Amino acid sequence: xxxxxPLRTQRLVVVTGKGGVGKSAVTAALARAAAAAGRRVLAxxxxxxxxxxxxxxxxxxxxxxxxxxxxxxxxxxxPDEALGEFVERVLRLRMLARRLxxxxxxxxxxxxxxxxxxxxxxxxxxxxxxxxxLGRRVHDLVVVDAPASGHSLPLxxxxxxxxxxxxxxxxxxxxxxxGERLADAAHTAVLLVTTPEELAVRETIELHDELSARLGLxxxxxxxxxxxxxxxxxxxAAALDRLDAHHPHVLAARFLLARRREAMAQAAALKRxxxxxxxxxxxxxxxxxxxxxxxxxxxxxxxxxxAA
Amino acid sequence: xxxxxxxxDRRVLLCVGSGGVGKTTTAAAIAAAAxxxxxxxxxxxxxxAQRLKDALDLxxxxxxxxxxxxxxxxxxxDAMLLDVKRTFDELVRGLATTPEQARVVLENRLYQNLxxxxxxxxxxxxxxxxxxxxxEGEWDLLVVDTPPARHAVDFLDAPxxxxxxxxxxxxxxxxxxxxxxxxxxxxxxxxxxxxxxRGLERFxxxxxxxxxxxxxxxxxxxxxxxxxxxxxxxxxxRSDASRLVLVTAPEPRIAAETAExxxxxxxVGLAVHGVIVNRALPRxxxxxxxxxxxxxxxxxxxxxxxxxxxxxxxxTLAARQAAVVAPLLATARAPLLAxxxxxxxxxxxxxxxxxxxxxxxPDEIVGGSAARGRGV
Numbered sequence: 238x239x240x241x242x243p244l245r246t247q248r249l250v251v252v253t254g255k256g257g258v259g260k261s262a263v264t265a266a267l268a269r270a271a272a273a274a275g276r277r278v279l280a281x282x283x284x285x286x287x288x289x290x291x292x293x294x295x296x297x298x299x300x301x302x303x304x305x306x307x308x309x310x311x312x313x314x315x316p317d318e319a320l321g322e323f324v325e326r327v328l329r330l331r332m333l334a335r336r337l338x339x340x341x342x343x344x345x346x347x348x349x350x351x352x353x354x355x356x357x358x359x360x361x362x363x364x365x366x367x368x369x370x371l372g373r374r375v376h377d378l379v380v381v382d383a384p385a386s387g388h389s390l391p392l393x394x395x396x397x398x399x400x401x402x403x404x405x406x407x408x409x410x411x412x413x414x415x416g417e418r419l420a421d422a423a424h425t426a427v428l429l430v431t432t433p434e435e436l437a438v439r440e441t442i443e444l445h446d447e448l449s450a451r452l453g454l455x456x457x458x459x460x461x462x463x464x465x466x467x468x469x470x471x472x473x474a475a476a477l478d479r480l481d482a483h484h485p486h487v488l489a490a491r492f493l494l495a496r497r498r499e500a501m502a503q504a505a506a507l508k509r510x511x512x513x514x515x516x517x518x519x520x521x522x523x524x525x526x527x528x529x530x531x532x533x534x535x536x537x538x539x540x541x542x543x544a545a
Numbered sequence: 546x547x548x549x550x551x552x553x554d555r556r557v558l559l560c561v562g563s564g565g566v567g568k569t570t571t572a573a574a575i576a577a578a579a580x581x582x583x584x585x586x587x588x589x590x591x592x593x594a595q596r597l598k599d600a601l602d603l604x605x606x607x608x609x610x611x612x613x614x615x616x617x618x619x620x621x622x623d624a625m626l627l628d629v630k631r632t633f634d635e636l637v638r639g640l641a642t643t644p645e646q647a648r649v650v651l652e653n654r655l656y657q658n659l660x661x662x663x664x665x666x667x668x669x670x671x672x673x674x675x676x677x678x679x680x681e682g683e684w685d686l687l688v689v690d691t692p693p694a695r696h697a698v699d700f701l702d703a704p705x706x707x708x709x710x711x712x713x714x715x716x717x718x719x720x721x722x723x724x725x726x727x728x729x730x731x732x733x734x735x736x737x738x739x740x741x742x743r744g745l746e747r748f749x750x751x752x753x754x755x756x757x758x759x760x761x762x763x764x765x766x767x768x769x770x771x772x773x774x775x776x777x778x779x780x781x782x783r784s785d786a787s788r789l790v791l792v793t794a795p796e797p798r799i800a801a802e803t804a805e806x807x808x809x810x811x812x813v814g815l816a817v818h819g820v821i822v823n824r825a826l827p828r829x830x831x832x833x834x835x836x837x838x839x840x841x842x843x844x845x846x847x848x849x850x851x852x853x854x855x856x857x858x859x860x861t862l863a864a865r866q867a868a869v870v871a872p873l874l875a876t877a878r879a880p881l882l883a884x885x886x887x888x889x890x891x892x893x894x895x896x897x898x899x900x901x902x903x904x905x906x907p908d909e910i911v912g913g914s915a916a917r918g919r920g921v
Contacts, residue, residue: 436565476845489855492859
């Protein structure tokens with residue numbers, strides 16, 4: 238019984254989780270899997286991270302989408318940058334906008350409108366989702382490598398946070414539309430990535446509660462990344478006792494056994510709280526290489542409705 | 546400088562690094578080692594894993610230090626949770642001259658947003674607590690597990706930035722927009738800033754002007770006191786009484802973040818005194834120089850093959866790790882203080898801390914009084 242990731246018709250997939258769980262690798266693999274199924278994909282990184290590396294793009298990602306292999310484009314967006322652009326647009330005087338943004342007191346202005354930078358990020362995503370060329374969509378699917386849990390909450394909560402303050406004007410209208418689309422399971426899927434480690438699992442469960450119960454966002458089954466493979470069975474464990482305990486191969490096997498046992502316990506805790514996860518293997522060789530991402534993409538394609 | 550030297554006679558040891566690298570465990574293991582050497586130590590931690598929390602008996606965020614039962618040791622170890630959310634309000638209460646002044650600030654919506662969203666504020670408050678405890682003088686040594694910083698130096702650089710924000714000249718821009726364009730004529734400046742604010746108001750539908758004015762009125766009376774405090778906290782961190790070590794893990798993302806952190810720390814005048822690498826596979830066993838041990842005798846061919854494969858996987862991982870750590874040390878221009886091996890499961894007991902302590906302090910005779918007083 239394996240979980241199913243909803244990717245076939247969704248337009249927006251947001252990948253989040255604790256820092257260091259492999260969000261960028263999962264985002265890149267999802268993009269590759271969806272592109273292989275014929276969807277035109279835009280992979281977007283919010284902030285500065287490792288998505289470019291995972292997609293094999295040699296130059297830093299920016300607001301202008303660049304080609305990142307067959308059927309995949311990649312871009313990056315920074316909330317502060319988005320705020321700067323917004324002020325420049327409102328001001329129409331680039332020089333003065335710069336001066337203002339550089340002044341510390343601008344933080345006070347920004348704090349008066351919490352969620353504004355995040356809203357601007359969501360609005361940019363929206364622009365990409367709506368982009369059309371010659372009557373057809375430019376991107377079928379936008380996959381977002383969101384910031385680590387603590388910082389992806391402000392991003393996904395922006396329609397609520399800012400919406401509570403901004404009740405009239407263009408922002409309010411745009412917010413309402415974005416909020417609706419984020420909450421629509423036919424349009425959006427939020428994927429929580431974790432590793433089989435205590436802190437990561439705990440944070441994922443907390444994040445799921447926030448996103449699902451409080452914000453009403455459609456969360457897909459969790460993704461359990463970097464799960465060490467089962468290498469040795471119970472019979473092996475007994476056999477190991479009869480071998481030279483100091484032999485490096487035996488030490489390695491004991492280590493792998495203990496690591497697998499711990500990972501299984503954490504996987505069980507995750508399953509109890511959030512249901513059966515989609516499990517991705519721990520890769521001993523470079524997980525962000527093209528081969529590593531390819532391996533993960535194959536697993537994700539099988540675990541999703543892409544092939545159906 | 547070696548790790549034993551770092552804990553011998555300083556008052557504050559900051560463990561800095563990305564989230565999830567085992568900073569808390571490292572801080573606790575270092576603190577336990579210092580206590581075994583006879584020092585009166587407190588380890589201050591932000592968000593420990595449940596099992597470690599249990600081991601250290603950290604039940605509640607009540608700001609009270611709890612004695613860690615290490616048995617008969619020459620020193621003493623207390624553990625305490627740092628509450629990064631509450632203390633900013635406490636600071637405002639402490640610095641306000643009247644309860645009414647504190648109330649006006651605390652109830653201001655802009656203050657509430659700023660105190661939780663101004664980059665680095667939460668991190669700064671952790672450091673503020675450290676300053677307070679150092680002032681109290683109950684402990685010889687405070688080992689601090691710092692909050693994972695979003696932007697590299699938020700938690701340490703926050704004093705300077707908070708100061709910059711509270712600096713009356715910065716606020717003056719909002720009070721008197723002519724300062725933003727120094728010399729360009731106040732009418733133009735006034736027009737520009739009010740243009741910005743009106744533009745923002747129109748787009749967001751929020752009454753910004755009134756809110757900002759309220760906030761400035763509320764916080765103004767506190768600015769001087771806050772400035773003095775912030776300067777004192779920054780002073781402690783840069784003084785000879787404080788030492789800073791980077792905690793990292795041999796993974797590309799984490800090492801890259803740590804290298805960035807090292808550069809940023811350097812940029813704000815904070816020296817890194819060493820690097821501790823967690824979750825490393827032992828080089829002697831799996832490192833590129835380790836000899837190939839050959840197949841295990843007496844194992845069935847099938848098992849022997851799987852054993853060889855498992856060993857080969859760990860060697861691959863070890864090679865990847867080595868390639869990641871070397872450039873980090875070059876960037877940080879700091880010595881590698883210790884490598885702590887990847888444990889099969891997350892550390893969750895005082896015994897685990899002792900095991901980690903052996904890797905951090907390989908020369909120490911653990912548990913006894915042999916090392917007592919060295920360098921103190």
